[in-house]
Amino acid sequence: MKIKTALTIAGSDSSGGAGIQADLKTFSAHGVYGMSVITAITAQNTQGILGIQDVDPDIIEKQIKAIFDDLPVNSVKIGMVSQIETIQAIYNQLTRYQPKFIVLDPVMISKSGHHLLKPKSIQTLIKFLLPLATIITPNLPEAEVITQKKIHTYQDMEEAANKIYTMGAKNVFIKGGHRKEDATDILYDGQKFIYFKQQRIDTQNTHGTGCTLSSAIAANLALGFPIEKAVENAKKYITIAINHSLDIGKGVGPTHHFYELYQKSGIIN
Ligand SMILES: Nc1ncnc2c1ncn2[C@@H]1O[C@H](COP(=O)(O)OP(=O)(O)O)[C@@H](O)[C@H]1O
Numbered sequence: 001m002k003i004k005t006a007l008t009i010a011g012s013d014s015s016g017g018a019g020i021q022a023d024l025k026t027f028s029a030h031g032v033y034g035m036s037v038i039t040a041i042t043a044q045n046t047q048g049i050l051g052i053q054d055v056d057p058d059i060i061e062k063q064i065k066a067i068f069d070d071l072p073v074n075s076v077k078i079g080m081v082s083q084i085e086t087i088q089a090i091y092n093q094l095t096r097y098q099p100k101f102i103v104l105d106p107v108m109i110s111k112s113g114h115h116l117l118k119p120k121s122i123q124t125l126i127k128f129l130l131p132l133a134t135i136i137t138p139n140l141p142e143a144e145v146i147t148q149k150k151i152h153t154y155q156d157m158e159e160a161a162n163k164i165y166t167m168g169a170k171n172v173f174i175k176g177g178h179r180k181e182d183a184t185d186i187l188y189d190g191q192k193f194i195y196f197k198q199q200r201i202d203t204q205n206t207h208g209t210g211c212t213l214s215s216a217i218a219a220n221l222a223l224g225f226p227i228e229k230a231v232e233n234a235k236k237y238i239t240i241a242i243n244h245s246l247d248i249g250k251g252v253g254p255t256h257h258f259y260e261l262y263q264k265s266g267i268i269n
């Protein structure tokens with residue numbers, strides 16, 4: 001069997017629950033070979049973020065170049081991009097190498113309330129990275145920022161998906177993890193809205209859910225699944241990962257990436 005590969009371009013989370021660490025665990029659980037470009041180092045745990053150090057844009061470009069000049073890349077996931085210079089570095093290299101699939105998680109603010117994207121960089125992300133996306137995966141607050149409109153109902157989620165689609169993303173997946181009623185997400189491919197219905201799981205341990213979901217989509221695209229099936233599989237994956245989330249640390253614990261769980265579930269062979 002030919003090995004499939006995925007690249008995450010994201011920030012490091014020292015506590016291992018989100019960012020690069022969650023992405024690589026997710027790739028591994030799918031049997032996909034993971035590679036990483038680190039955009040920023042966060043000193044982070046289940047309680048919050050103590051500090052952020054951005055990586056020099058030049059070394060970000062070199063990390064991307066080092067990978068694409070040597071290794072096959074079946075899909076790319078983009079997470080925390082932090083600042084304008086980082087976005088430009090990623091844009092320069094991805095337009096050069098043109099990977100087939102780009103999953104863009106427009107990470108803005110962590111659950112603990114810290115800015116992971118400087119507010120003045122939002123328009124740069126929308127202008128440069130959004131049009132490169134095979135699929136963009138905003139949570140509700142991120143979709144509200146991108147569309148500049150409040151979202152309460154399913155109808156609002158559909159309207160936001162439609163608006164973000166017109167901005168240039170080929171598919172839009174609005175995540176409902178911040179809904180009170182349920183955790184239903186909606187995918188829009190420019191023609192139809194597909195609902196991924198899910199009851200809320202009663203747990204406080206949801207650190208890294210967005211990172212896990214977006215990297216699971218990237219893993220499924222790398223494995224060759226079409227977009228709708230890739231999202232369906234990823235939604236199953238995140239639901240199992242939250243169901244088995246870990247009560248570790250003093251705050252919001254992380255999701256669990258346990259290869260055998262996914263094998264037993266039938267999502268992964
Ligand atoms: N309590 C929960 N129960 C079930 N699914 C959840 C829960 N919280 C989040 N999810 C799911 O996790 C995925 C990530 O969503 P979300 O938590 O909104 O992302 P983010 O981490 O970017 O804020 C979505 O599929 C969402 O529906």
Ligand SMILES: Cc1ncc(COP(=O)(O)OP(=O)(O)O)c(N)n1
Pocket residue numbers: 010011012013018019020042044079080107109110111112116206207208209210211212
């Ligand atoms: C380094 C890093 N990247 C992204 C996030 C945000 O992760 P997310 O999956 O949205 O989870 P929460 O932080 O909201 O729990 C992060 N925290 N750190």
